[in-house]
Amino acid sequence: MKKIILFLLFTSFCFAQNTLHYNDEKGSEKATLQDIKWLAGNWKGEAFSGTYEENWSQPFGGSMMFNFKLVVEGKIVFYELGHIVEKDGTLEYQIKHFDANLNGWEEKDQSEDFKFIKKEGNRMYFDNFTFEFVSENHVKVYAYFEDSNEEMVFNFKK
Template structure:
């Protein structure tokens, strides 16, 4: 019984090892778009039983804009549109979701906002998301989903 308890405790602790949760008391480290400019470009990968494509602009006008599309069995499942912006000396990652008919998931004036936490080597940590630079042609995105309590890894390639 004691072994099972230790296993479950260890498994739960390690489950989301690549993502962090924002802490209001600690706040955000200072950062600029230059710290994450390596994200710019056209990326592709596989997840959720399909293929995704994500395009990031270069830093311009205080933001890096992106679009994302997931296609399963030759049909679009959903889109995302968003950006990372410089705000108050740090970064903010904002997303809006749309179905295949461009009907928004969030309310008209709402977005999903994820505050920047810190940079550590080749990783940029936002609340529940971590971008990791692997090479000029590869990066990883770790996403923690609150509903399922699951961390998903997206492997991006050029």
């Protein structure tokens, strides 16, 4: 009985973890925006007791820009603005957050930066974020939140 419980716990843990953490010693695999161009488009979903929309541009000028808006009970909760940029033969994911009045959360010249780790099958792994191509009309984004030690999945639908 103990072996069955341990096996179930082990397999649950293995399948629940969809994000990776960047390791300076291993560095980043080589990648370009062409590897993630399937993310371009207008997406919607539900999270944080509300509805979000996220819009990604086509690769252009060495970046794919995005904007994100979360609405709860008809009111803006926050925005994100950012991009995935080609840098040193690989990619980097950068985000800035804003409240409903466009007051920035980060310092004026600061952003949250997430280094690319690797591409594997239909997934692109960044530090604490994984973008997964499911179909032309469905993308999953897994995000690991260090402060709560939780991983969330966002189902993007066109």
